[in-house]
Amino acid sequence: MKLLTPKYLFLIPAISLCSCFKQYKDKVNIDGSSSVYLLTEAVAEEFRKIEPDIRITVGISGTGGGFKKFLRGETDISDASRPITKSELEISRSNGIQFIEIPVSYDGMAIVVSPKNDFVDYLTVEELKKMWSPESQGKINTWKQIRDSWPNVPLNLYGAGTSSGTYDYFTEAINGKAKSSRGDYTASEDDNVLVQGVSSDKNGLGYFGLAYYSENKSKLKLIPVKVTADAQAVYPTEITVQNGTYQPLSRPEFIYVNAKSATKPAVKKFIQFYMKNATVLAKEVGYVPLPPEVYELSHSRFKTLKTGSVFENKSIVGVNLLQLLSEK
Known part of the structure; x- marks a missing residue:
């Protein structure tokens, strides 16, 4: 399985330009963290092989920059290497943007x-x-x-x-x-x-x-x-x-899905593929996969359109994802 690694990042503009000439049936727009980019782009690359008529674009604006676009309704999914902040939550409520929070790996x-x-x-x-x-x-x-x-x-x-x-x-x-x-x-x-x-x-x-x-x-x-x-x-x-022994510098990483986008067939297919393949692809790009139970709980939250952040008013340092998601 050949994945897009950082040394190939210079190819992105050319790839994006070429893709403009193809007619797609649907599209999924993603932006955000440069850390989570590696995993999301690996998932997108494999997804394109089985769904060539769905255009998947993955940008790298940083977590904060990605959330700015996401909370303006400009993207379907936002990659994030930390949970959404209190101020970003306030913007989401002001702008009427509901979201589903999905942990995708440890880093x-x-x-x-x-x-x-x-x-x-x-x-x-x-x-x-x-x-x-x-x-x-x-x-x-x-x-x-x-x-x-x-x-x-x-x-x-x-x-x-x-x-x-x-x-x-x-x-x-x-x-x-x-x-x-x-x-x-x-x-x-x-x-x-x-x-x-x-x-x-x-x-x-x-x-x-x-x-x-x-x-x-x-x-x-x-x-x-x-x-x-x-x-x-x-x-x-x-x-x-x-196992949490590398502390305090172990953290979960996330994708955030716009709740309206979550009802679109293309986004549903992509998230299903993401949850199914994250374990293997996280290892491929150098990240640590989550326990299977966490992926199951996260996918369940997506399928039931469970919105909001489980980290609201909580610190992420040393967090136990399985316990936290089970409580919610």
Whole structure:
């Protein structure tokens, strides 16, 4: 099974242009998270093989950018690497946009440095907070300031842009509050830009979804994380992400379906295909599949048009999806 990987992203405009000359019977418009894009595009690519007369377009505006379009009614489905926020919920109600929330995979957030970095063996959550907290801006500028045994060389940071769900989750998990972060770092909603930045910077450190590390292993060095200084250092893997031992940087990822769009035959077919194939395709693109029971509960929510977010007024850090969905 050949999937569209990040290195082929430059082909998207050409593919989209060519598809304009074909007459389609129906279409499904998707936009949002660059992290979830990998899985949704893999699903879309396989779906196109069995439903060539349905046009599936998948954009990468970031989670926040995708929600803006979704809440204006411009897209059928929004990819999101975090749950919908309180302010976005208010917009959805004001605009009369109802939605169905569907978890589609787990992702471990990868902490990476350049392979040329020979001194970082692990990082603690407290050290990550020291790097990324708002109070560190203009004050914490070298690796030695993070750990005294490290060299006195510049600390160059690379991370998600402020419209990214990865940014929201990372800042909440590490700094204790979503969107609370220092601002003097190289930011991008495109994870491929961050991969390129860190891989070519001996003094760089970055974070992004595990799938992007998996696609670029030869260019990056993965760093394990300790919850506390005396805890065991844990790498993000399929096992540690799924069983929750890679904390606090394991997270679920989502698609949101417009409730009106959910009644369309093309969207119904696509979501059914998504739920049936997410387990296999999540592994193919470097993500961790959800337990089968979670996919079953999510598909049931879609079929019964169960709208709203199970995360309203709840933190996503350390969440148990099976328990949460069973309660709702």
